[in-house]
Amino acid sequence: MARHPASVNLVAVTSRVGAEARRARNKHAGGVLWLTGLPGAGKTTLALGLEQRLFEAGCQTYVLDGDNIRGGLSSDLGFGPADRNENIRRVGEVAALFADAGLIVITAFISPYRADRATARRAGGPAFHEIYVKAPLQVCEARDPKGHYRLARTGQLAEFTGVGAPYEAPEAPELTVETDMLSVEECLARLMEFVRARLIRA
Amino acid sequence: MARHPASVNLVAVTSRVGAEARRARNKHAGGVLWLTGLPGAGKTTLALGLEQRLFEAGCQTYVLDGDNIRGGLSSDLGFGPADRNENIRRVGEVAALFADAGLIVITAFISPYRADRATARRAGGPAFHEIYVKAPLQVCEARDPKGHYRLARTGQLAEFTGVGAPYEAPEAPELTVETDMLSVEECLARLMEFVRARLIRA
Numbered sequence: 001m002a003r004h005p006a007s008v009n010l011v012a013v014t015s016r017v018g019a020e021a022r023r024a025r026n027k028h029a030g031g032v033l034w035l036t037g038l039p040g041a042g043k044t045t046l047a048l049g050l051e052q053r054l055f056e057a058g059c060q061t062y063v064l065d066g067d068n069i070r071g072g073l074s075s076d077l078g079f080g081p082a083d084r085n086e087n088i089r090r091v092g093e094v095a096a097l098f099a100d101a102g103l104i105v106i107t108a109f110i111s112p113y114r115a116d117r118a119t120a121r122r123a124g125g126p127a128f129h130e131i132y133v134k135a136p137l138q139v140c141e142a143r144d145p146k147g148h149y150r151l152a153r154t155g156q157l158a159e160f161t162g163v164g165a166p167y168e169a170p171e172a173p174e175l176t177v178e179t180d181m182l183s184v185e186e187c188l189a190r191l192m193e194f195v196r197a198r199l200i201r202a
Numbered sequence: 203m204a205r206h207p208a209s210v211n212l213v214a215v216t217s218r219v220g221a222e223a224r225r226a227r228n229k230h231a232g233g234v235l236w237l238t239g240l241p242g243a244g245k246t247t248l249a250l251g252l253e254q255r256l257f258e259a260g261c262q263t264y265v266l267d268g269d270n271i272r273g274g275l276s277s278d279l280g281f282g283p284a285d286r287n288e289n290i291r292r293v294g295e296v297a298a299l300f301a302d303a304g305l306i307v308i309t310a311f312i313s314p315y316r317a318d319r320a321t322a323r324r325a326g327g328p329a330f331h332e333i334y335v336k337a338p339l340q341v342c343e344a345r346d347p348k349g350h351y352r353l354a355r356t357g358q359l360a361e362f363t364g365v366g367a368p369y370e371a372p373e374a375p376e377l378t379v380e381t382d383m384l385s386v387e388e389c390l391a392r393l394m395e396f397v398r399a400r401l402i403r404a
Contacts, residue, residue: 017257062302068299101262
């Protein structure tokens with residue numbers, strides 16, 4: 001039964017399943033949809049809604065957000081500036097892996113700094129698409145879905161984006177959805193049209 | 203055109219696409235196939251071969267290995283003990299995310315320490331399967347596909363697993379493939395049978 005010790009290497013498969021094969025199988029390209037915006041702008045709502053729509057349309061899709069990143073991959077990180085940078089760096093790298101695996105991965109993180117989003121863009125390469133989930137601060141603050149704005153205004157939450165820390169708006173996002181002007185359905189329709197044009201029909 | 207500021211939250215989609223929906227779509231469960239073994243045991247060969255077979259069988263699959271992790275997600279880490287632990291921890295978390303997304307993800311890392319593999323198992327939960335890619339040290343050293351054993355023996359590579367650092371063999375792996383006893387084809391057949399039983403037919 002024993003084989004030549006080096007037999008494993010003699011017939012080594014050295015190539016991975018490539019992007020084209022995955023694309024042909026899935027009938028869409030892999031890609032990163034990087035949602036950025038103020039707290040309360042609607043990132044999570046749109047991410048989960050878009051995942052649902054894409055799944056129903058037959059796509060391979062997944063959402064990365066605080067819920068599945070902060071308790072696991074980034075559980076060693078806090079919320080100070082350096083740790084927030086590192087968190088976004090890691091999400092950018094993981095999103096790039098998902099896109100390489102052929103999925104349409106949607107990320108939902110405030111990601112307030114241009115430099116951090118540029119890092120994520122470098123990791124994702126041409127698969128990366130920045131989507132600005134845009135709403136005025138006063139609208140986001142009125143929504144205050146998690147009560148964080150109230151805490152920030154009363155000094156109980158330091159360095160909260162939009163109050164004690166800046167949000168650097170995207171300068172040239174691939175898409176902007178204005179959640180104070182459009183309904184959720186309208187936002188999702190714009191997002192689906194974008195994905196169809198860039199990752200499905202393309 | 204303007205809507206009530208809180209409209210996004212009024213119709214929020216709060217549920218993710220679940221494991222059962224993904225499984226029904228893909229016709230297999232998501233899972234982590236965690237390959238562990240000495241350098242030169244055949245982990246990469248089997249990982250890439252298995253990815254190919256699974257893809258041809260219609261599965262959603264992806265390989266995580268040094269090639270796509272060390273230059274990206276773990277580019278901030280070195281090869282000292284603490285950094286190697288952290289690298290394996292991150293791979294365990296990323297693998298768990300891929301399994302949650304419905305993929306059969308194959309990891310190919312030496313991962314020499316039981317404690318680190320236990321951490322990866324906790325991250326993956328029931329989706330985690332430890333696969334011992336087993337070959338005697340002298341066989342792996344004779345293969346020496348990357349020339350690392352030679353460097354380690356001549357003192358040019360410190361803490362190389364099997365020479366200057368220990369390999370802690372799995373005590374209860376879900377599967378063992380003995381790459382010195384079986385051909386690559388035979389190993390892949392065993393792996394495919396395992397995946398069919400645990401993730402496809404199950």
